[in-house]
Amino acid sequence: MIRVILILAFLLASLPEMQAQKKKPQQPNIVLIVSDDHSAPFLGSYGYPEIKTPNIDKLAAEGIRFKRAYTTAPQCVLSRAAIMTGRNTLDIQMTRFSAPLDASVTSYPELLRKGGYHTGILGRNFHLDGNRRVPETVTVLEKYALETFKNRVDYLKVSGNRDTIFQQYTEFLDQAPKGKPFFVQVGYSDPHRVFNAKNFEPDPQKISVPTEHWPDTKLMREDFAAYLGEIQRLDSDVGKVLEDLKKRGLDQNTLVVFIGDNGGALLRGKGTLYDLGIHVPLIIRHPGLIKAGQTSDALVSGIDIAPTFLSVAGLTVPEEITGISLAPAFTDPQFAGHDHIFAVRGAHGQGLPNNSADFDLGRTIFNKKYKLIYNAIWQIPYHPVDFAAQPFWLELKQKHAEGALAEPYEKLLFADRRKMFEIYDEEKDPFETNNLTGKPEVKEIEHELKSRLQEWMILNRDYLPLPIAP
Structure with missing residues (x-):
């Protein structure tokens, strides 16, 4: 009788654990x-x-x-x-x-x-x-x-x-x-x-x-x-x-x-x-x-x-x-994610640094409204990745050489040098064609984004020069 009581007591004591295991969701x-x-x-x-x-x-x-x-x-x-x-x-x-x-x-x-x-x-x-x-x-x-x-x-x-x-x-x-x-x-x-x-x-x-x-x-x-x-x-x-x-x-x-x-x-x-x-x-x-x-x-x-x-x-x-x-x-429509997103551009492919497709160094930070791009080697012009030999690009290069390409595309694709900094209003300019850097209306947000980027680069021991100079 005592043995039966002990067994029942053990089973009762184990019941919560058994129920918890049973309710454990399947991975x-x-x-x-x-x-x-x-x-x-x-x-x-x-x-x-x-x-x-x-x-x-x-x-x-x-x-x-x-x-x-x-x-x-x-x-x-x-x-x-x-x-x-x-x-x-x-x-x-x-x-x-x-x-x-x-x-x-x-x-x-x-x-x-x-x-x-x-x-x-x-x-x-x-x-x-x-x-x-x-x-x-x-x-x-x-x-x-x-x-x-x-x-x-x-x-x-x-x-x-x-x-x-x-x-x-x-x-x-x-x-x-x-x-x-x-x-x-x-x-x-x-x-x-x-x-x-x-x-x-x-x-x-x-x-x-x-x-x-x-x-x-x-x-x-x-x-x-x-x-x-x-x-x-x-x-x-x-x-x-x-x-x-x-x-x-x-x-x-x-x-x-x-x-x-x-x-x-x-x-x-x-x-x-x-x-x-x-x-x-x-x-x-x-x-x-x-x-x-x-x-x-x-x-x-x-x-x-x-x-x-x-x-x-x-x-x-x-x-x-x-x-x-x-x-x-999954359940909260108000979930906002990150306040800011960071991304980097490093070396590409296995080739030597012949152009910006092979080697470029840049950083970006953005929120839902504004985006800052920091081109550390801004002196190097844009060069496409993976399609420099494609007919459509060769035709655009020819048009550029002949002065037959429309001005907006000349500026976006064939500028001799890029700007060190680019800032875009993502709501008004989602295709990022109008660089606002240096303009009074974005002075405060540009400094804020540079400051946040500076902090992120320092904390991550970035090897690039920091975006805010002494």
Whole structure:
């Protein structure tokens, strides 16, 4: 009898713990889909009318679309490093394009893995293990064991082939342990140049060209239509991933995130700190966590992805992560995000510094109203990233040489020297064509933004001269 009473007492004492365990929410799966060189607003759900992206638009309709999402750099390596760590590129010393992420810097897949997740990275090169195009670099990478991502995740494969990417994705899910949550990053090459999605291109004559800062020429239209075709092809691939999730019965407890790694290789886009260089689409869906059909006006940075994933997984966000979780935006329309966003421009590619495409140094800070750009090597004129040999650009250069290019485009594209500082009223001048720096009406805000940038640069041990001189 005493034994029975003791057993009952034990069971009664254990009941609260058993109930707590029973009520503990199931950790969601996480799928991060990354497009390459993808500027906002070039999706149907972002209001660009002549593009057909039904799968990504459906994702937005079923979740939340962030209208003001920005990467920490207009280049893939720098931007992806910040997304992967929740820390800005200066903080983690990732301003050189071909640098591997140091082993001492923790990535969020490692934290998810420790928290019980099966983790993977696949598809388009994730860019954070250095670059193997130069034999001397490969020697260093191998000598000092600098390629670390094979130790950071359970599954790591790279491919630029569309069919292979989907095969890797299904292989990852097939290998994922049953009953265990998973995280996977699915990377795509689209809409990165070279543009070759011929069967997906819209009619060049029926698309809208932002003539506020782009010349409207036949070759320009053809090139831009090819870019939009890449996005439409990407949409079909995203659709396959989403459909596979649904077929497996995983869609109801999977947080699906779609984001661009940086802006498109377009005029005043990739490689610049203008809007087209760092403003990207960001869409998040989870039927149980996010009410469908939401849009958010919050200021969002690439560093916010890591803490968002950790928080929805119920894991502790380390103090060194400087991003903020976006999870409050899922239920709170008033969620404001950051007061200010910072981004940097560093070295690009593996070439020597022949022009500003290869090597440029700049910083930007902005809020919802004003944006300041600091061109540290302002003497170097604008040079496009990834399309200097394209026919539309060569034609524009010829027009410039002949004096046949309209004055606004001469100023924006072919000025002999840039200004050291640029300040734009983002509400009145969203295409950033009217530099207000030095004008009385922006004197106070210019000083405020420079002061905030100065503070950020000091705290992050920036190597550039500070924007406010003695």
